[in-house]
Amino acid sequence: MSEDPAVCCRGLEYAFGETRAVDGLDLTVGPGEVFGLLGPNGAGKTTAIRCITTLLPVPRGRVSVFGHDAATERMAVRRLLGYVxxxxxxxxxxxxxxxxxxFARVFDVSRRERARRVAQALAAVDLTDAADRLAKTYSGGMVRRLELAQALVSAPRLLILDEPTIGLDPIARTxxxxxxxxxRRATGMxxxxxxxxxxxxxxxxxxVALMHRGRVRALGTSDGLRRDLYEQRGNAGSDEPWPTLEDVFRDVAGRGLGSDGDEGGDFRDVRSTRRTASRLG
Incomplete structure (x- = not known):
């Protein structure tokens, strides 16, 4: 018997008043994958994520996580998730x-296991030495790693990350x-x-899947999508440069990428950048 998909969305729709944020989304994520959901601001990515995590209801269509229905088995779904x-x-x-x-208490990690699991999560993101410092003294990259530890403390089968490196410098992102x-290598998450x-x-x-206006418009490996765009442009066999994934993004979204904000900073910088990103959708 084959294993259930980690995530399966079929015909998912979600609207805010007259604005349809997600418009018939079909999406499948296989167990053990690292799956990227891309798209411009307002494409519906965060709304879809919130439906998958049960933070928003599923008004139309179906969403399941490892075979559990996000509309009718909300607690079963939440026990499988880590969310940043x-x-x-x-x-x-x-x-x-x-x-x-x-977060260990929120995710109902048993009292007997709690201290060990907290220590493991902090060690996994290399924060053991800074564990007893106030978070307001952390750099931007350390804050994001702390949030990752919070999501990992429940040993989730599915880790969902919404813009996990926004506002960080290249070294912190890496x-x-x-x-x-x-x-992921240690757990198969x-x-x-x-x-x-x-x-x-x-x-x-x-x-990766590229969303635009609430639907998936392109889906595949990065190499495959770049090759498809190259051939679509009629460049097969020519000396034209190979497209980048950003070129694919531009082709699907119909416009260029914008700035994501500061590169690095401290706790307050991360908070400010995150609030701006949230307002933009």
Whole structure:
């Protein structure tokens, strides 16, 4: 018997008043994949993510996580998830250890296991030495790694990351991804990520889907999508440069990429950048 998909969306729709944010979304993520959900601001990515995580209801269509229906088995779905949202989820007035412990309690990690699981999650993201410092003293990259530890403390089968490296400098971005991949190799965890950084999607994702106006407009491996665009342009056999994933993005979305904000900073910088990103959708 084949294993259920990590995520399966069929005909998912979601509207805010007259605005249809998700418009008949069909999407399947296989177990163990790193799957990138790409698209311009307002494409419906975050709304889709919130339906998958059960933070929003599923008014029309079907969403399942490892075979569990997100509309009727919400708690079963939540027990399988770790979620790092765009909005800042770490509390600046708590230490790193206290932040992760709080999430362990929220995710109902048993009291007997809690201290060990918190220590494991902090070690997985290389924050053991800084665990007893207040989070407000952390750099931007450390804050994001702390939020990753919060999501990992429940040992999720599916890790969902909504713009996990937004506002970070290139070194901090690489560090976050190194820790994600280390945990994934050790556990076989599935990762579903949204990002505006095409280089991250190209390097780290097994497959990507490009959303525009609430639907998936292109789906496949990065190499496959770039090859399709090259052939679509009639360049097969020519000396024209090979398209980048950003070229594919531009072709699907019909416009260029915008700026994602600052590159690095401290706890307050991350909070400000995240709020701006949330307002933009």
């Amino acid at each position: 949202p765009q909005q800042l989820s770490a509390d600046s007035g708590l230490t790193g250890r206290e932040n992760v412990t709080l 560090s976050v991804w190194d820790h994600i991949n280390a945990v 599935t990762v579903l990520v949204t990002t505006h950084y095409m280089d991250e999607a190209d390097q780290y994702c097994d497959r």
